[in-house]
Amino acid sequence: MFRNAATLLLTAIVGVGLVGKANAEPIKIGWTAWSDAEFVTKLAKEVIETRMDQDVKLIQTDIAPQYQGVSTGDIDVMLMSWQPSTHQDYLKKVRGKDTVFDLGLLYGYARLGWAVPDYIPKDKLSSISDLKNADVRDKLDGTITGIDPGAGLTRLSKKALKDYGLDGYRLQTSSGAGMTAALDRAIKRKEWIVVTAWSPHWMFGKWDLRYLDDPKGTLGSYERVHAVAHIGFYQTHPKVALMLSRMQLPLDVLQSYMFKARQTSYEDAVKAFVKDHPKTVDYWVNGKLLD
Numbered sequence: 001m002f003r004n005a006a007t008l009l010l011t012a013i014v015g016v017g018l019v020g021k022a023n024a025e026p027i028k029i030g031w032t033a034w035s036d037a038e039f040v041t042k043l044a045k046e047v048i049e050t051r052m053d054q055d056v057k058l059i060q061t062d063i064a065p066q067y068q069g070v071s072t073g074d075i076d077v078m079l080m081s082w083q084p085s086t087h088q089d090y091l092k093k094v095r096g097k098d099t100v101f102d103l104g105l106l107y108g109y110a111r112l113g114w115a116v117p118d119y120i121p122k123d124k125l126s127s128i129s130d131l132k133n134a135d136v137r138d139k140l141d142g143t144i145t146g147i148d149p150g151a152g153l154t155r156l157s158k159k160a161l162k163d164y165g166l167d168g169y170r171l172q173t174s175s176g177a178g179m180t181a182a183l184d185r186a187i188k189r190k191e192w193i194v195v196t197a198w199s200p201h202w203m204f205g206k207w208d209l210r211y212l213d214d215p216k217g218t219l220g221s222y223e224r225v226h227a228v229a230h231i232g233f234y235q236t237h238p239k240v241a242l243m244l245s246r247m248q249l250p251l252d253v254l255q256s257y258m259f260k261a262r263q264t265s266y267e268d269a270v271k272a273f274v275k276d277h278p279k280t281v282d283y284w285v286n287g288k289l290l291d
Helices: 003-023 034-053 063-072 088-095 128-132 134-139 152-163 178-190 238-245 251-263 264-276 278-286
Strands: 027-031 056-060 078-082 100-117 144-145 170-172 195-199 209-211 225-231
Touching: 003 088, 003 238, 027 063, 034 056, 034 078, 034 100, 034 251, 034 278, 056 128, 056 178, 063 078, 063 088, 063 100, 063 225, 063 264, 078 100, 078 152, 088 152, 100 152, 100 178, 128 134, 144 178, 144 195, 152 195, 178 195, 225 238, 238 251, 251 264, 264 278
Parallel strands: 027 056, 027 078, 144 170
Antiparallel strands: 078 225, 100 195, 100 209, 100 225
């Protein structure tokens, strides 16, 4: 009788455990389809699900709704907060509500700028100021090829058009993928093109590109990319929050796997990183110092 009772009790406990796990809410991570954000976000998902036994749901949206979602708790965390300049407007809005907190640095030495293929002569175009030259404007058809309308880089690029007095130019917005597709077409034809760019990005591994000088500093200097979370995230998921706070990547390593993702897939590149860097992933998960 006692054996049967124990069996029934064990079955009930296991059943409750299984139901609890099945009903557990997934961690909601927001992201935008930028190459660095896609790799880092999918890498975090892989580690959290395979090493921490926690489901993750990825929510793809633009930057402004992403910050808003973290502020309201509709999104738990985002891994692409560009600081101090690029996303300063978004950060001011949510920090004033005391609804988000910073989990820390993911990678540094990030930057924004306008880039051109290296075959464009430097003596013709080496600075944003050179864009005022009528011949240069004609070769570019008065177009700066941009990315998402809501991106911080787009906001700063619009400011650059005013700061440099670039009358006769228009900022053509689309998406990160649209920008690289336009760049690919121009390079194949050896045409002139200026794109709004950022590092890290796989395009700097695929093509010979250079940033234009920005003497006015409108597009900013080096940026750092942080993880930010809803204010209650640490209380509900302390181990995951601490894992994300330890998740740092050197820029050159990140960029190499982003290029690998472009050649294969982000999922394959993520699995390759986990396989190639087991001690690093172990440190992220358990916090033990590397030898």
